[in-house]
Amino acid sequence: MSLAEASTCVELRAATPLLPVVGSDLPVPLVTGESQRFVHLDYAASAPALASVVEAVERHLPWYSSVHRGAGFTSAISSEALAAARHTIRGFVGGRTDDVVVFTRNTTDALNLLASVIPDDTTVLTLDIEHHANLLPWRRATVHHLPTPRRIDEIAGVFATALAGVRTTHTLISVTGATNVTGEVLPIADIVAVARRFGARVAVDAAQLAPHRSIDISALGVDYVVFSGHKLYAPFGTGVLVGRADWLDQAEPYLAGGGAVGTVSVDSAEWLPSPARHEGGTPNVLGAVAIAAACRALSEAGADAVEAHDHALSSHLEARLHELDGVEPVSVFGEGSDRIGIVTLRLPRPAAEVAAALSAEHGIGTRDGAFCAHPLMRRLFGRPADGSVPNALRVSFGVGSTLADLDHFVESLAAVLRDGPRWTYAIERNRLVPSPDPRPRPSL
Ligand SMILES: Cc1ncc(COP(=O)(O)O)c(C=O)c1O
Numbered sequence: 001m002s003l004a005e006a007s008t009c010v011e012l013r014a015a016t017p018l019l020p021v022v023g024s025d026l027p028v029p030l031v032t033g034e035s036q037r038f039v040h041l042d043y044a045a046s047a048p049a050l051a052s053v054v055e056a057v058e059r060h061l062p063w064y065s066s067v068h069r070g071a072g073f074t075s076a077i078s079s080e081a082l083a084a085a086r087h088t089i090r091g092f093v094g095g096r097t098d099d100v101v102v103f104t105r106n107t108t109d110a111l112n113l114l115a116s117v118i119p120d121d122t123t124v125l126t127l128d129i130e131h132h133a134n135l136l137p138w139r140r141a142t143v144h145h146l147p148t149p150r151r152i153d154e155i156a157g158v159f160a161t162a163l164a165g166v167r168t169t170h171t172l173i174s175v176t177g178a179t180n181v182t183g184e185v186l187p188i189a190d191i192v193a194v195a196r197r198f199g200a201r202v203a204v205d206a207a208q209l210a211p212h213r214s215i216d217i218s219a220l221g222v223d224y225v226v227f228s229g230h231k232l233y234a235p236f237g238t239g240v241l242v243g244r245a246d247w248l249d250q251a252e253p254y255l256a257g258g259g260a261v262g263t264v265s266v267d268s269a270e271w272l273p274s275p276a277r278h279e280g281g282t283p284n285v286l287g288a289v290a291i292a293a294a295c296r297a298l299s300e301a302g303a304d305a306v307e308a309h310d311h312a313l314s315s316h317l318e319a320r321l322h323e324l325d326g327v328e329p330v331s332v333f334g335e336g337s338d339r340i341g342i343v344t345l346r347l348p349r350p351a352a353e354v355a356a357a358l359s360a361e362h363g364i365g366t367r368d369g370a371f372c373a374h375p376l377m378r379r380l381f382g383r384p385a386d387g388s389v390p391n392a393l394r395v396s397f398g399v400g401s402t403l404a405d406l407d408h409f410v411e412s413l414a415a416v417l418r419d420g421p422r423w424t425y426a427i428e429r430n431r432l433v434p435s436p437d438p439r440p441r442p443s444l
Contacts, residue, residue: 014312021048021400028363029439031423036363039405044342044396050233056293078285085292092295094216102241102275107207108133110226110241117251122170129376134205152333156190163198171200177209181373183342192221212340214303234294238287248274255280310341320410330380342396351393356432357421362412367394
């Protein structure tokens with residue numbers, strides 16, 4: 001089905017989840033004593049697990065065992081599952097046959113791994129709208145955090161100007177696929193085209209992009225891609241770095257230990273090639289099984305359907321937000337840029353108060369804060385006079401979300417903005433929480 005065809009029928013389809021997720025009918029207690037079906041609108045932080053991911057993990061559990069050197073049959077099955085997961089993930093991102101798939105804990109870990117393997121003589125170029133995970137790991141290299149232009153079609157030119165001034169042997173552009181604050185999608189193909197002219201490599205932080213859009217790194221010419229299982233409906237503690245083997249194979253191991261070596265003496269080690277080189281210790285097999293199952297489920301649903309579901313929800317939310325005075329989605333590039341299912345709002349009331357009331361009084365999980373993107377948040381909201389970081393409200397959704405979820409959000413937001421909180425709240429460990437909080441906790 002083409003994207004256009006998918007979009008026309010999706011308004012109907014977004015009435016139900018595109019794929020079933022665990023917890024979609026979970027009742028949560030409210031401070032008022034009632035309960036309400038939990039409306040999860042914080043997918044960008046951590047998405048709920050796909051039902052098919054949980055089934056895959058449960059199917060594997062009886063066969064779970066040590067990998068690589070165990071002599072038992074279950075060890076053979078677990079080793080094969082780990083290898084099969086790498087294959088599935090490589091296919092999901094359109095990896096080249098010789099691309100390496102390294103399992104990490106999450107995107108942050110994957111970017112730190114990449115930062116640890118770049119040759120010494122490398123200049124790294126990033127944008128100043130990146131998540132901290134793509135700002136902080138690059139300290140060892142010569143790094144330039146480039147000012148992001150207001151027009152999205154000027155981004156490639158900003159990189160071209162910076163690349164023209166690079167004097168080191170190697171250059172790596174490390175850029176987000178979609179920002180975690182505004183959901184705007186970056187023009188990766190244009191950035192790669194410029195990088196190629198200057199012989200630079202490109203890494204894409206797809207933590208937010210991968211759950212919403214297809215990525216084909218070989219078609220795009222992207223060298224590395226990283227993402228997290230827990231944002232891809234597979235919250236079992238695994239992330240990945242997929243990409244070119246050479247830098248990975250030449251570098252010191254990221255996680256030295258058993259599994260990363262061939263032979264060892266007390267003062268020397270013969271390191272294996274990647275991925276094993278960087279995966280010392282016992283790997284998270286269930287995490288790998290989970291993330292591969294999520295890749296399979298999203299591929300089977302079809303990238304067009306995932307994107308169309310996303311667009312239907314985004315346009316519905318945008319239209320409904322127009323009903324509310326003083327509520328405005330923020331944007332880096334303005335009208336017309338492609339966005340995934342993430343919206344950060346300018347509000348007429350403090351975001352912390354609104355987020356707390358939405359949760360405690362309406363059963364809605366949003367997020368307030370600066371979203372680990374302080375430079376971008378200061379750019380969008382300005383610098384508070386006390387030197388702190390601005391606080392805003394973010395809603396984010398995905399394949400388990402429905403139009404009804406967004407309607408409940410908009411109507412609840414309207415009530416909170418109109419009447420204010422109906423409960424009392426206090427600051428505890430820097431967060432506004434109900435005080436008192438009578439909500440019974442589940443005994444887990
Ligand atoms: C764009 C982006 N990159 C990186 C990260 C870090 O991901 P993780 O916390 O899974 O390491 C996030 C998390 O929100 C993100 O949104």
